Amino acid sequence: MKLRLIAVMLVCSALGFLAAASASAADGPSQTVSAVGGAAVKVVRPAHKSDASIRKAVDAAREKVYPAAVASARQEAQRLASALGVQLGALQTVAEQSNFPFGPSNVAGLDGTFPNGKFCGTVRVAVFKQTKDGRRPIPGKFRKHFGCRVPPSVTLTVTATFLVS
Numbered sequence: 001m002k003l004r005l006i007a008v009m010l011v012c013s014a015l016g017f018l019a020a021a022s023a024s025a026a027d028g029p030s031q032t033v034s035a036v037g038g039a040a041v042k043v044v045r046p047a048h049k050s051d052a053s054i055r056k057a058v059d060a061a062r063e064k065v066y067p068a069a070v071a072s073a074r075q076e077a078q079r080l081a082s083a084l085g086v087q088l089g090a091l092q093t094v095a096e097q098s099n100f101p102f103g104p105s106n107v108a109g110l111d112g113t114f115p116n117g118k119f120c121g122t123v124r125v126a127v128f129k130q131t132k133d134g135r136r137p138i139p140g141k142f143r144k145h146f147g148c149r150v151p152p153s154v155t156l157t158v159t160a161t162f163l164v165s
């Protein structure tokens with residue numbers, strides 16, 4: 001839902017550009033329409049968690065998300081072309097957008113959260129002891145254990161440009 005809202009906001013911001021493109025449609029034969037589309041695919045959690053099995057699951061989700069994102073962009077472009085009274089033509093370009101304008105924000109990243117792009121590694125957890133007055137002071141000790149983090153989903157946002165006639 002959130003991804004759909006972002007895609008709609010980006011498409012609405014592109015309407016000004018598209019209105020200018022339709023106004024100058026008589027200038028040349030190669031007019032285009034650009035639209036933003038997005039998709040999210042859940043990562044299937046492997047039965048045995050290891051770095052190789054998690055990477056394989058993430059790669060499988062990536063393979064599914066690309067066609068879905070381009071199809072979403074095509075659907076948005078078709079809506080815009082219909083609103084402008086033009087026919088949607090062939091796909092010209094596709095550009096992948098950053099999902100996070102201020103850097104990655106998901107805990108379990110698509111390239112792993114451990115050093116060297118690993119999905120499994122040493123997890124360090126703070127140990128808090130409650131004092132007699134009910135406060136939790138700053139921890140002085142940490143507990144370490146081996147763990148794996150599987151990203152919940154793979155999301156992709158693309159901008160696709162289509163010819164119109």
